[in-house]
Amino acid sequence: MRRIVPLLALCLAATGLAACTAADTTPPAAPAGITAQAGSATSVHVMWQAPDPADGVTNYQVFQAGRLVRELPADKTMVDVTGLTPQTAYAFTVRARDAAGNTSAPGASAEATTAAAKAEDRQAPTAPARTTGRAEGPRAATLSWTAATDDTGVTAYDVYQAGIRIHTAGPAETATTLTGLQPDTAYTFTVRARDGADNSSPDGPAVEVTTPPSPGRGPNTAPADFTATASPGAVTLTWTAPDTGRPTNEYELHVNGRPVTVIQFGAGAVPASGAARVSHRLTVTEPAGTQWTLKLRARLPDGNWGAFSAERSIVLTA
Incomplete structure (x- = not known):
């Protein structure tokens, strides 16, 4: 496994000891698992596997027929390449780069053929029924x-x-x-x-x-049966406390993927083992029609945050 480690060496020069830094010249591994799927007559969705953190990848370069078409940060492992020609075959490769500017070899090429164009098509497909x-x-x-x-x-x-x-x-x-x-x-x-x-x-x-816990991680720490209900000027949250062996009196609420508040209850107010439902009412000032996606997690007895609950999407009401 490759590691990026700054190396500080002592260089013996004619004038004595001087410090020098060994340059990183080792490129990251080539991206693996590259796939390409035509999404429309003019776009292709390209995906690849996330790198090993030890590779030190900082960004990706996506190529089409050897031409750079997109650059992405390391946390993005998919992209829509747009502006393509209908009913045309395309081949894509991806390279990884690290902080020192080293560029990997291209991953395996992935091919896709765009669909035929349909004039004035404004009718959306039906939703998958199940x-x-x-x-x-x-x-x-x-x-x-x-x-x-x-x-x-x-x-x-x-x-x-x-x-x-x-x-x-x-x-x-x-x-x-x-x-x-x-x-x-x-x-x-x-x-x-x-x-x-x-x-x-x-x-x-x-x-x-x-997903189940990894071996040795112990019981499920996620709040169960999480619900969110909008009413005029408020959102009511309910859930069942995770079984941590002790009362869980502190929860972190995330809205639209970001932490917004910590919900705290008095000592002993929350059951320790899911014996009863927990409820909390939020006062909201955002306008009606605002969409929220919510999830929360509990503070565990060891001080760490547990796993997240299921996510719930709501639309605020007037």
Whole structure:
């Protein structure tokens, strides 16, 4: 495994001892698992696997036929390449770069052919009518959905998590495996269909998948059966406390992916083992129609934060 470690060496010069720094000249490993999937008549979705943190990757370069088309930070492992020509085959490669400017060899080439263009297509596909999911160990999940329909034909299925697209599958696929998940975590996924004009369907039914803990991690620490209900000027949250062996009196609430407040209860106010429901009411001042995605996690007896609850999406009311 490659590691990026600053090396400080003592150099013996004619005038005595001088300090020098060994330059990093080792490139990162080439990106693995590169795939390309046509999303419409003019776009292709390119994805690849996240790097080993020890590789020190800082950004990626996406090439089409040897031409640089996109640059992305290290935390992005997918991109839509747009402005393409309908019914045309394209090949893509990806290179990784580190902080020292070393560039990897290209990963294996991935090919995709864009769909045929459809004039004045403004009709979106139907939403997938049914979605199911199951965990495949602590870090993966398999999703399945029913096929959607469209007047000009479905060209792709997009998987969303917390309102963010995380995966694109082909038009003939009705299942996919998602990797890179966190152990002991509740996820909520939805699937949308897309056609050759980039019209997207509404979300299909949401499906919840909870990954099991890694070996030796102990019981599930996520608040269970989390719900969020909007009412005029307020949002009511309810959940079942995780079984940590002690009362869990402190929770961190995230809205739209960011921590916004810590909810604290008096000593003993929250049950220790999920024996009863917990409720909290938030006063809100945001305008009606504002969309929120919420999740929360508990402060564990050892002082660390536990796993997140399932996510809930709501629209604030007047």
